[in-house]
Amino acid sequence: MKALLEYLCGSGLRAKVLTQLLVQPGAEYYIRELERLLGEDSTNLSRELRRMESFHLVESRKKGRMKYYRFNQEHPLYPELYGAILKVGGTVEVLSKYFKPVPGAEFLVLFQPKNLDQPEFSMDLLLMGDVDYEQMNKAIIQTETKLDQHIRMHNLRVKEFQRKVFLHSLFLTDIFTGTHTVVFGNPENWDIQKLKDIY
Numbered sequence: 001m002k003a004l005l006e007y008l009c010g011s012g013l014r015a016k017v018l019t020q021l022l023v024q025p026g027a028e029y030y031i032r033e034l035e036r037l038l039g040e041d042s043t044n045l046s047r048e049l050r051r052m053e054s055f056h057l058v059e060s061r062k063k064g065r066m067k068y069y070r071f072n073q074e075h076p077l078y079p080e081l082y083g084a085i086l087k088v089g090g091t092v093e094v095l096s097k098y099f100k101p102v103p104g105a106e107f108l109v110l111f112q113p114k115n116l117d118q119p120e121f122s123m124d125l126l127l128m129g130d131v132d133y134e135q136m137n138k139a140i141i142q143t144e145t146k147l148d149q150h151i152r153m154h155n156l157r158v159k160e161f162q163r164k165v166f167l168h169s170l171f172l173t174d175i176f177t178g179t180h181t182v183v184f185g186n187p188e189n190w191d192i193q194k195l196k197d198i199y
Helices: 002-008 012-023 031-038 042-054 078-088 091-099 133-147 158-166 170-177
Strands: 058-063 066-071 105-111 123-129 151-156 180-184
Touching: 012 031, 012 042, 012 066, 012 078, 031 042, 031 066, 042 058, 078 091, 078 180, 091 105, 091 123, 091 133, 091 180, 105 170, 123 158, 133 151, 151 158, 158 170
Parallel strands: 123 151
Antiparallel strands: 058 066, 105 123, 105 180
16 A cells, blocks of 8 residues: 555656546546547556556456556545545536535535446536526536536435435435535535424
8 A cells, every 4th residue: 555655646647647537437548538638648648557557546448459448446545536636626616616606505515426327427416405596507507618527416405305314315325425525515414403393
């Protein structure tokens, strides 16, 4: 583990590759594609990806003559690296900038769905609150434009969220026990004690 930590802290190219692989979990890239996206030499990228494979940070598969790489989501450091990249890369800041002002927004969570069944979406968000839908949709468009990523929004009104908490919803359990980042607000403020006056 010490060798891995020393490896992670040592290279600007490494940081760029990790960021690209982590901002869209599950996405696969071949060398020439990464060369185009990152503006880096393919020889250096190949060397870096081989090193990452040796630490089991990335997985690869061959399809025809092409070799595709993606981040290994089973790696024990995945949740921490994912959260760190989002913060350092400015994603959390952008999300907060556009969604925090939406009237009625209580909290926003960026999460990694356990079943990546819709790869065309690169970002899943849970926005809780009795929000103004027009303002929420405006924030979605602004964020997608700024980050160049597609958003799948899950909005729960306050009563709907409380009901799901009360019923121990699998949807919420998957979010909060999986890889997630709280962008703003505090989901813990909305615990089961808040439901005693409703049920």
